[in-house]
Amino acid sequence: MSGDAAWxxxxxxxxxxxxxxxxxxxxPRAPVSMHFDDHFLxxxxxxxxVRYHSDAAYQEExxxxxxxxxEAELGRRFYPEIVCPVHPKRIEFVFGAWFEIHEGSTPWLANDVRTIDDVRRLIDRVEREPIDERLLPEGWEAEVRRFEERSGGKVAWGTGGRGPVTVGTSVLGxxxxxxxxxxxxxxxxxFYSLLARKYVEWARFLRDLxxxxxxxxxxxxxxxxLISRELYExxxxxxxxxxxxxFAPGPDDRRYQHSDSAMGHLMPVLRRLGVNGVNLGPTIHPADIRAALPEAVIEGQIPPFLLRNGTEAEIRACVRRDFxxxxxxxxxxxxxxxxxxEGTPFENLRAYLRAVQELTRYDR
Incomplete structure (x- = not known):
């Protein structure tokens, strides 16, 4: 085992x-969370x-x-090598949105709402339609059973989703x-009153299923x-x-918000809602997050482009600041x-891990 591999x-x-x-x-120290998405991939x-999102065997390869x-660069295998080939329709799909999937970009939600009358028609339709097994494709049970046998795990549906503003922008524009x-x-x-009811119904159905x-x-x-605190409230x-x-009524139940944008003006609302875990935008200083959300675990707070483009000294300074x-x-x-x-150099990622190991310790 090489020195880097052993470390x-x-x-x-x-x-x-x-x-x-x-x-x-x-x-010993603060933990690191390292997960890579399809943008990084x-x-x-x-x-x-197109094939990645339609062929599970290809996705696994x-x-x-x-x-x-x-594994060679960072010592771990991060992407799942056994994937479930079926997924329930998202809440945005219930409200008429769909995925546009094209080569060279990650999937993008599209909609056909153009006028306020379209919104009224949408509300009428969604109000009438039940939440049922039409959320899943035909033959889903056999596919899930095969996935669970291969992986040794269980699917867990209806555990979270996009927040109300982003659902709104996806469905209405x-x-x-x-x-x-x-x-x-x-x-x-x-629209939002219906979204609240249907979102709970959708999640409860999928959890039970x-x-x-x-x-x-x-x-x-x-x-x-994109919106003011008053409109958000x-x-x-x-x-x-x-x-x-x-779904998270207890004081210790996880209520987690990821919003990697300049939405610091909404943090008082998150605190009122009892949000206890956050990953917020890179322009928000961690001291401001801690002041606004004293009881929340903060996942952050190094800016992604600093990690991608910065020097080792800049990365270390940011880790020290966050801690x-x-x-x-x-x-x-x-x-x-x-x-x-996407494009973050592996030497920067290793420098980040070393900075966390050396600068965030509790055992010294």
Whole structure:
């Protein structure tokens, strides 16, 4: 085993001892969260996006190729090499959106809403249609059974989804949503009231269908930066409240928000909702997050482009800043404020791991 390989193996073993201990300092250091998405994958190995999203065996092969590289460079295999070939329709699909999938880009949600009358027709249709097994393709049970036999795991559906602003921009269009919140508040209020009810119904149906018995709810809401706190409180807070009350009612249940955008003005609302885990935008200082959300685990807060383009000294300075601002009491998980950007050099990623190992310790 080379020196780097031995160091990485020791790093990940120590990292295991640091995980799952929020706001505790009886761990060696702050943990690192390192997960790579399809954006990062596009810069790692060449593949057909269309085939990747329609052929599970091909997706697994792409993941194996990527993992061979990642294991050599970072000491772990990050992408799943056994994937479930079927997925339930997302809540956005219930509201009429669909995925556009083209070569050279990741999937993008599209919609056909153009006028406020389209929104009224959409509300009428979704109100009438039940949430049922039409969320799944024919033959889904056999495919899930085969996946669970191969993987030894269980599917867990209905555990989270996009937040109310990003659902709204995906279903209605970003400009439309922002304008209609101001100019057509009654209709948009009806839309969000229906979204709250259908979202809970959708998640409960999928949890029951997949046999998921756990609690907690996660939210991804990048577009929440687009609207004011007042509009967020009026239209979107009730949606999150309904989801948290249904699926994360206990004080220790996970209520997690990822919004990697400049949405710091909404942090007081997140605190009121009891959000206890966050991954927020890179322009928000970790000290400001800690002040606004003193009881939340902060996942962050190095800017993805600093990690991709910065020097080792800049990376180390940011790790030190994050730890001193948000991690001294054990409530920090070191990871980008957003995600690991495509094209981030492996030497920068290793420098980041070394900085966390050396600069975020509790045992010294």
């Amino acid at each position: 990485l193996a020791a790093f990940w073993e120590e990292n295991r001892l640091c995980e799952g201990k929020p706001f505790r300092t009886d761990k 596009m810069g790692l190995v060449p593949y057909s996006v 792409v993941h194996r190729q990527a993992n061979d590289i990642l 970003a400009e439309n949503l922002c304008l209609w919140m101001v100019e057509q508040p009654e209709t948009i209020g009806e 997949s046999g998921f018995k756990g609690s907690g709810w996660w939210v991804t809401d990048d577009d929440s930066c 009026q239209f979107c807070e009730p949606v999150l409240r309904a989801l948290f009350e249904a 001193e601002a948000a991690g001294l009491e054990g409530g920090l998980v070191c990871t980008p404020a957003g995600s690991y950007a």
